[in-house]
Amino acid sequence: MARRQRESTATPEDDKSLVNAILHDAEEEARRIAEKAEKQRKQKLETAAATEEHILEEARKTAERQIDALKKAFDSSTTVALRRIKLNSEERIYSYVLERVREKIKSLISAKNYREILTQWIAEAAIGLGTEKCLVNASETEKKLIGDKVLKTAEDIVLNISNRQVEISISPEEPVFGQGVVIKDPAGRLSFDNRVETRIERYQDKIRKLIYKQFIEE
Structure with a gap:
């Protein structure tokens, strides 16, 4: 004997409430998922920003160190270069002045008072020799x-x-090379x-001190 199917007592209003409840739960779940996703997104952004800031800070520090190293290297090389230029300039001036001095002294050979200069050089050498x-x-x-006359003077x-009494004579040897005098003892x-x-x-x-003071010293 077939059983009689129980008839449903649910009304359309009940079905509507159930659907609304399901939709509400779904919306809440979607909202929670969205909030969680947004929170994770913000955390990732904050982490990324912090990482980027850290990277930028490290890059800035590295750049500063490199710039400082380059500046020191530049300052050092510049100082060396300037010192080298100054030294080269001083040497050029020194060499130039000495060359002019040599030319001037050489030109004195034809001067009327050159015998007096030779006399002074001979006396200076005789004193230095000490014989x-x-x-x-x-x-x-x-x-x-x-x-x-030159010798007596x-x-x-x-x-x-x-x-000190000294006797100075002309050497019988061949003339020497170069301007000036050479004194020897008889032996x-x-x-x-x-x-x-x-x-x-x-x-x-x-x-050198005279040249530096006259031509180089500021």
Whole structure:
């Protein structure tokens, strides 16, 4: 015997409420999902922003270090370059002035008072040598200018300055090369070179200071 199917007692209003409840739950779930997604998106953005800021900060620090290193390297190389330029300039000035000095001294050979200059050089060399007797030699041109008067005057200068009697004679040897005089003892063991180039070398510190003060010092 077939059972009689139970008839539903639900009304259309009940169905509508059920649908609304389902829709409401769905909307709430969608809202929660959306909020969660938005929260995650913001967190990712914040993390990305923080990461980007960190990267930018590190890049800034790295750039500053590189710029500082480049600046130091530039300052150092510039200082060295400027010092080199200054030194080169000083050396050029020094060489130029010395060359003019050599030319000037060389031109004095034809001057009327050159015998007096030779006399002073001979006396200076004789004092430096320190022997009782000495022989003076010079270039061929200058040797012709050294007579008895020059030698006697040089002896008097030595006596006045060092209170020492000295006998100076002309050397029988061949003339020497270069401007100025060379003094030797008769045995040839001792000598005093008082030629122009040797004098420049001997007094180069004083000459350099004079040139620096006159032409370079600001």
